[in-house]
Amino acid sequence: MRKIAVVGLGVAGSYLVSKLSHEYEVAGFERCDYENCYPPCAWGTSSIEMQRLLSSIGLNFEDYILYKGKEMCVDLGNSRFWIKLRGLCTFDKLSLERDLVDGHDTKFGVHIRSAEQLGDEYDLIIDSTGFSRALLPKIDKDYVIHTLEYKVKYSKMPIDDFYIKPMRAGYLWFFPLGDSYAHVGCGDYFGKQKYFLDSFMREHGGEIVKVVGRPLRITPPSMCQPYHAGKVVGVGESIGTVFSVLGEGIISSLRCAEIFSK
Numbered sequence: 001m002r003k004i005a006v007v008g009l010g011v012a013g014s015y016l017v018s019k020l021s022h023e024y025e026v027a028g029f030e031r032c033d034y035e036n037c038y039p040p041c042a043w044g045t046s047s048i049e050m051q052r053l054l055s056s057i058g059l060n061f062e063d064y065i066l067y068k069g070k071e072m073c074v075d076l077g078n079s080r081f082w083i084k085l086r087g088l089c090t091f092d093k094l095s096l097e098r099d100l101v102d103g104h105d106t107k108f109g110v111h112i113r114s115a116e117q118l119g120d121e122y123d124l125i126i127d128s129t130g131f132s133r134a135l136l137p138k139i140d141k142d143y144v145i146h147t148l149e150y151k152v153k154y155s156k157m158p159i160d161d162f163y164i165k166p167m168r169a170g171y172l173w174f175f176p177l178g179d180s181y182a183h184v185g186c187g188d189y190f191g192k193q194k195y196f197l198d199s200f201m202r203e204h205g206g207e208i209v210k211v212v213g214r215p216l217r218i219t220p221p222s223m224c225q226p227y228h229a230g231k232v233v234g235v236g237e238s239i240g241t242v243f244s245v246l247g248e249g250i251i252s253s254l255r256c257a258e259i260f261s262k
């Protein structure tokens with residue numbers, strides 16, 4: 001049986017471990033510890049497409065939904081408008097990633113820096129390391145959005161549904177997680193995400209219980225070549241699957257994994 005190594009067990013890598021394990025001998029590697037991982041992401045997505053993607057591997061996306069949006073407020077500073085929502089929700093991304101790999105051959109807390117580190121054991125190595133793109137050659141011109149996000153606990157939610165505030169080159173988001181929690185974050189091309197986020201926190205209060213953030217690759221796939229080198233093939237954000245206008249990468253990374261598995 002052919003052996004495949006999946007390096008990076010974010011949403012795309014975890015999905016591939018689950019999907020490919022029926023036909024191949026698959027081993028997964030993740031640099032975060034199993035207990036201490038918290039995917040830096042607002043955990044917002046479309047339930048309609050997620051249901052389709054996950055049903056093909058026997059999971060019910062409904063089981064992971066934390067909050068179903070009704071309408072999203074878009075705050076333009078001097079005016080606001082509301083968009084009716086169909087399917088936008090937040091979901092427990094961490095539990096989903098764990099459920100996809102539990103019971104499979106995976107190693108957590110292992111930082112893979114090159115394909116050589118894995119030896120000759122594998123016929124194929126998947127680079128699903130997201131922004132790190134740890135096993136593929138560097139991209140000539142990489143575009144990134146700088147992000148910072150807080151998980152916030154409220155005694156009373158300051159906003160009762162999805163909220164975004166667009167800025168010159170990025171936006172601030174408030175995504176409810178249910179149970180009086182929200183992901184409040186900001187992505188800014190010019191690196192002023194902390195300034196905008198802390199202004200929002202001063203205005204709306206809340207207790208910060210987690211802080212995450214990382215650069216987000218918005219370089220389009222056509223500029224993320226090569227997609228493969230030797231035995232290594234890139235899947236997900238490592239090869240530019242983020243919709244640059246919204247910074248949305250969950251569904252496109254899963255679709256990339258689905259195409260790869262076919």
Ligand SMILES: Cc1cc2nc3c(=O)[nH]c(=O)nc-3n(C[C@H](O)[C@H](O)[C@H](O)COP(=O)(O)OP(=O)(O)OC[C@H]3O[C@@H](n4cnc5c(N)ncnc54)[C@H](O)[C@@H]3O)c2cc1C
Pocket residue numbers: 007008009010011012013029030031032039040041042043044045110111112113128129130131132133134147148149185213214215216235236237238241242247248249250251253
């Ligand atoms: C703050 C923030 C908020 C976001 N919010 C949303 C949102 O609400 N909705 C949405 O659709 N998208 C969102 N995105 C984008 C989305 O999270 C990513 O595009 C998507 O998760 C990419 O999936 P991936 O599996 O390709 O990479 P990742 O999910 O980034 O997974 C990569 C994995 O590889 C591991 N790894 C990295 N290097 C190594 C290495 N050398 N060895 C071993 N393991 C390694 C990492 O620890 C990680 O677990 C957000 C991104 C950020 C930064």
